[in-house]
Amino acid sequence: MTEPNAPDPRLSVRITAPDRATAFDIVRRYPFDYGCRPTALPTDDGVAVPALLSPAEIETLRNNGIDVDVRFDIRDRDEGTAPIGDGDRFDGGRRPPQGVGTAPDGSTDPGPILNVDEIGSAIDGLVNEYGIPTFTLPNGTAEGRPSTGGQVGDVDPSRYHVYFTAGVHARERGGPDALLYFIADLLHANKFGTGITYGARTFTNADVHKALNTGIVFFPLVNPDGVAWDQRTGSLWRKNRNPAGAIPGDEGSIGVDINRNYDFLWDYRTHFDPSVTGNSALASDDPRAETFHGAAPLSEPETRNATWVFDQFPKLNWYMDIHSAVGDILYNWGDDDDQVGDEAMRFFDPRWDGARGVLTADDYREWLPEADLGRIRLVARRTAAAMAAVGGRTFRPIPAADLYATSGASDDYAYSRTWIDPQLSKVHGFTMEFGYPTNFYPTLTEYHQNLADVGAGLMEFCLCAADNPVT
Template identity: 40%
Template sequence: MSYLSFEEIVTGVRNLATEYGAFCDLVTLPNTSVEARDVLALALGDTRGPEVRTVVYVGGVHAREWIPPDALLYFAADLLEARRAGTGLSWGDARISAEELGRIFGTLQLVILPCANPDGRIYSQEVDPDWRKNRARNVRPDGGVCHGVDINRNFDVAWDFRRTFAPDAVSASDDPCNKYLYVGPEAASEPETANIVWLLDHFTGTGWYLDIHSAVPAIYHNWGLDELQSDAPGMNFLNPAHDGQRGIAGDTLYREFIEPADATEMARLSRLMAEEIRKVRGDEYEVSASFSLYATSGASDDYAYSRHRADTGKAKVLGFTMECGHAFQPEFAEAEEVMREVSAALARFAADVSSVAPV
């Protein structure tokens, strides 16, 4: 076996929706990619719909990270096959019983977007394995052309990093020719970004968002903007009084506010996933807030969590990023082991929150 092409991912998604129609719906995202490719997701559950309590799993935001799209497609296939057969699932010593799987399907909807950035994946697999961004066409002031926006710096949360962060404090770039970190011409400018925003807008019952990346290995949770604090609510990403202060580790000038209960729950769920990963083959994943890796602006997990503060009419969504495995494109035998770790962690996450009221 080998890594799936984007065409194979699309075929797999469509086949699952057809084969397991009693437990699964095909979701066609409203925006085609920059190069006009359809972007498809799956909604799994005994009951599906916009208002059902939902966990959103997203992969393939960064093109060179080949494992997450395959992992999410195989994860969906395993869940659907086991649900129809009435069995449980196991990955090493990590197990989900038939009863737990029934509760997941009976009380939750899992929305799975395996490959959010199809053009980038194709370019990475066929031209440049190190390609990270989408394939947007960026025209420079001198008339030259560069390509690509980093989707995970394009979301509308502290996106304008020159204004919102301290100088040189954040992993982002406004250079349209930066190979890895260009944030785009404006927040949510990219159709691939807009599709993820649409998922969160459309599935109003969403309480949890997990963005699957590689490779650290680690499980991160909000925030990536700065270190956390729960004592000063006014010290937050919406407050322009703190512009130019964010992103410096170890200082006392600025830290990002988080509700204590949210911080506790995110850390608990992150540890839960890390423990389940350890059961598969003993691998150890770091658990921490995203900022511990580096400061980020415009990231999807922070956007998901920021929505209820920017607009009190929106539901609270706890945000997580899994950085799976130890390499972007390991030999496929190793990739399969990492996919098992991802599946075990995501299944345990769903089993846990299926029996817990949203925060």
């Protein structure tokens, strides 16, 4: 017997298909929960699409002749999911966070996942221990929570070139933690003249200085309302908690997907091919969808906070939005396949409205300069390789439009800015998908592995920024 209030199982699955075109078609037909965005993992005899499904959704697919490989119930793992911290391990900022890459002899146990208050006191701890500057984001959230970001580098805003965000999708546990612990590692290694070690991947003290000299801005908890709600309810909550568009009595219709709310091809029904607008993976105008894109581009305070940072630090060139869970480093573009041949095909050109987003087809594709494509592929490859070198597993450097297009996502917004206004600095936008496919609630062991993987990736990303001036 099921308990009356027990939530439906949410099963981590892989939908298998003989090829990418079939997988694309399955996603197009079934608007299920494919995580941040759908992706196709190569298998021995085709591809597998990770998804988080209810038993009824699995039944629907199977009844239509589609193979589904069920892995586990995301909330009911054999080892148990990592607990959320129930106190304040940083004692209101009197104790600084200690990263996993500089812990003495690797001995420090990072413990459970940081709760929302601990994320705040971790920032205070960094300020008290290392004297870094912080900034308060200008927009309060729907529930009135303030947001704080930090800076590592020079005082001059024009000396900052790298920008990291985390905690956008509430359920993707451990992202803010990994970003904060990485910053803590950098500062600790700088203060004590050491290197940083993540598993089998080591960085020297010279690397630490090189990374710090890029100037790093970090905003570790973009969606504090959503994260607080997810941590309280275990509901695999993705969106923010803005009730404005909600349908009375329908809990799931609260909130907006921040990562479909950016001002980049936001009006998807105008900009994309009608054949791809039916799947909510692209974006949705239905408040009940996980990818509800809000009432207007940048309608959400969280989105405006994240974009405000681009304006405050006018020389940013490298942006990484930290998500989970797949095992990928995604690079531009996300609205369609990349191409370097036809400069007439551009996201801002209305002549291509209604034509975008059909992948695996040789039609509209999003242009970018060949030099940019070479640069971002190199950086994605290096970042993924550094994460793999930690020793846990492989990571893939892939285009953001891997299996399905997205509208209104952060990485595309970052890169689009300079094409709308050439006065603005060119920012290459990336999305990190740490962790294992649709494994939003890691076990404690996986959480600790994720901290090391992400740390190595962010470190290498900063070194890439130093090695690759953006023109």
